[in-house]
Amino acid sequence: MARYIAPVQGKVSQLIDVIVLLILSIGALYLPLWMHMAGAAKTPGVVENPTWESLGQNAVQAGQYEALGYTPATAADLITARFDYSFSYLNLIVMVVVIVGYFVMMLKFSETEYREVIAEKFGEK
Amino acid sequence: MTDTDITSQAIDGMGPHGTKVGLLRVLGPAHVWALGVGIVLVGEYMGWNFAVGKGGAYAALIACWFAGILYSCVAMIDSEVTSTVAAAGGQYTQAKHIIGPLMAFNVGLYLTFAYTMLEAANAITAGYLIDQVAGMTGHQGGIDQRPFIILAIMFLAWLNYRGVLATLTFNLVITAIAFSAIIILFLSTSGVIGAGDMKHADLLAGQASLPYGWIGVLAAMHFGLWYYLGIEGTTQAAEEVRSPARSLPFGTLAGIMTLLIAATLTWYVCSGTLPWEFLGDGVNGSVAPLFDTARLSGSQALVWLLGIGTLFATLASANGCINDASRAWFAMGRDRYLPGWFGAVHPVYRTPYRSIVFLVPIALIFALGAPLDQVITFSILSGLLEYTFMPLNVILFRKKWPLATIKRGYEHPFHPLPAITLLALCSVTYFAVFLGYGTQLVAMIGFYIVVSLWFHFWRYRFVNRGAQFTMPWPRPEGY
Incomplete structure (x- = not known):
């Protein structure tokens, strides 16, 4: 397998990446608070x-x-x-689907990337 | 990345790309213990009591023990994997080598958020404690807690910036004092020394025993995690301990034993002194239950001791959290999972200084702007996702590198029983979280799905492929 050469990331692009991550993370954590949907009162x-x-x-x-x-x-x-x-079974099912779906997606994408890593590190079999 | 060698005896840790300046290998097993227990012990001083509110005192005790089993599995699994993957980033680096880059990126974020939110919760508690002390010493009307919250975070970040040895030696001393305070409170009030002052029979009588029935026991598992959350943080010291294969399992397993003792004693003295409704309300009732228990003991010496213990526990925890979150962030920067700017090591202090500084304002945003139970929940959710990853990680680790292929510093027994137990207890805890904080859970997983897509389709292009595999292991089986 040909060795992958990662492009060098410019400073502005690095800054944009950090800002994107910050907005996403603060948004995800604060959104339920702002929408008054957080926690069980x-x-x-x-x-x-x-x-x-x-x-x-x-x-x-x-x-x-x-x-x-x-x-x-x-x-x-x-x-x-x-x-x-008291809770709704529909909400429970949605939560289960979201969690399981998330981990399945994680494992599937990771596996594709991992095979690439191993092939480059150890060579094609 | 290929020009670094994690197992090198000639250089300290792994330097950033193209340099020989890495983190400093100066820590011993006691520092590992201080890091793990230091982060967690605050959980006995505040936060665990929300479990009482969710299901009553007995429910909190059952949650304490089941969470204890969960964390014993975590400690055993983690000890085996980390005694082999001795690098900063801990579980992030494990995931990178065992499952794959996207999982590693997510685990790195779990770690950063779990520790940064815990740091924010600690700062909130420190501010509350200062307010209480001001009230006890005659100040009227309460004080503005914000300067103390900011000061605590800034001071500890500065300490972390200046060097890991001083940081964790400081943690060792204050954690030992905080743990001793719990032991002394137990000995003084339980009847072991002198007349006991425990009122379990009366305080837990009637409807107070299980106010919500068995669903309350399930619900209590949510905050039951708080008794031990963060013990897995010992792995973040992997690149800074002199002997990772020996120190990490020793420090981690000694840590979980310490915490099992501290958690049980804490439940015993608090539930035998404070009415459950007061104990279980960590916002309007008992913010710092051990401190409140000392207040009712009638001993001024115990009040001061537990006040100091609470303050020390919060500082030790925040200190350890800054250490761990910055290592996870740094490790991701070093591998270019995040901008490489974060992967720098200070040329003099040999610390990941840019990551330490960067995470300070994020901790402050949450410490100053969100209520304690929400901040704790954010931390618990990130931890829970991390614990769900661990059984998958160890099962794949044993499958890809069976015991005969890599020498481990520690081999955990009864595999895969601990992994299955851990997965089952995580499922129960998801349900417990769903009962009260389902919106946050879905919002947080939504966030991880979005950032995963961002990483996979955008960010990963900046990561070298084979070079990120830094362990001197043979080819994994099946690949």
């Missing part, structure tokens, strides 16, 4: 005139909250907030 329950008993706290639990500086009123949101774990 907990939803606090509504408890009128909360007491430790109405918040379901026993004496020891209430004592620890008080030692941390909380009152039933200030601790109510913290104690009653819960995640919602």
Whole structure:
């Protein structure tokens, strides 16, 4: 196999590559935040005139909250907030397809490139 | 690339193309331990407790142990491969030699993002801690945390810029202190020394035991990774240790054992002191659970010790993350996977200085602009993709170079059981992430698909083909 000679990359082109990578990575990480689609927010329950008993706290639990500086009123949101774990099977399937598809693509493209590397390094068989 | 020899005893590490200036081989096994444990130990000081929020305290304990199994597999697999592929870039370099360039490029990015996001999370915690200390010493109304976040990142980047030996010796000292603080807190509050102060029976009674049922246990696996995330970073020191084949497996396996102990003790003292709802809310409740546990112990000495331990753990972690992210970025630059400008080594300090400096503003963007749980999630997702790559990597490594063909510094037992276990636990963790942060997961994989296409169709033209294979190995079987 003929030895591949990589072209020399100019400084401007290098800079453009870095900018592209930065935009893509910051975009991917911040996009869900900007679109308010990031993370599972907990939803606090509504408890009128909360007491430790109405918040379901026993004496020891209430004592620890008080030692941390909380009152039933200030601790109510913290104690009653819960995640919602309901999900759609369609979304789950989409996620599985995306992950598996990504790794399949990765392995397939890598294999093509890898054969080229081995052929040049060790010679054609 | 062909003019460098990774196994050379005559020069230090691999110099950039056409030079003999490379990274400095000055580290021993203790530094490897300090790098791995230093990066991770902060996970016991903050972040793991989100797992409590996701499923309750018992769920977090189950997640702690299953994540422990996951990371034991990671450590065993990594120790075998890296004892053979001793080069900066760690898993990136492994992927380059074993799977192929595109996988390597992706793994390099996983590493950079996982460590840079972890660094950002550490800086956020350091800022929070300074704010808490200001409040405890009488300051009213809170302080602006941003200058402390910037200062922490800048100082550690400077330390990394100046040399790896000082950087990791600093890590060794502060990590040892932070680990000792956990042991002392456990001994002081668990009843081993004096009267115990643990209240598990009452704090975990009734609905507090498993507030979400078994789906909460699955969900907790998401943040269960935080107990150990980053231990695989020991491999980044491969080109700077004096004896990679011995030091890397020793440092990595000693590291995971240290962390298994620290994680279990941390769960025990925190869940026996703090109500689960408070413990599990790392934003509005307990940002630094070991510190909060010390506050409730009634001992001022423990408060100060754990305050110092938390600060040291965050600094050690950020320090190690700067070290590791810059090595991964540097290694990709050296191979021209990224612009070759990043592949330079400082002529005096012998560090990848351009990569170190370049990653500072990226860490700052996230430390100053994103909430802690999101930053942690970004880091975990990159780590999870990396752990999914590892079993594929080791299976192909054993297939292409069976045990008889290459001498390993360490051979992991029961192959392929650890690889299969790791893959299964990764699948469970993907589901856990899906339960709360599916959007980020899909967004992040979308990003990797786009950059993969960019690399394959554009960037790869600047990479020499055979020359990037730098290991003195025989031809892989089947090729």
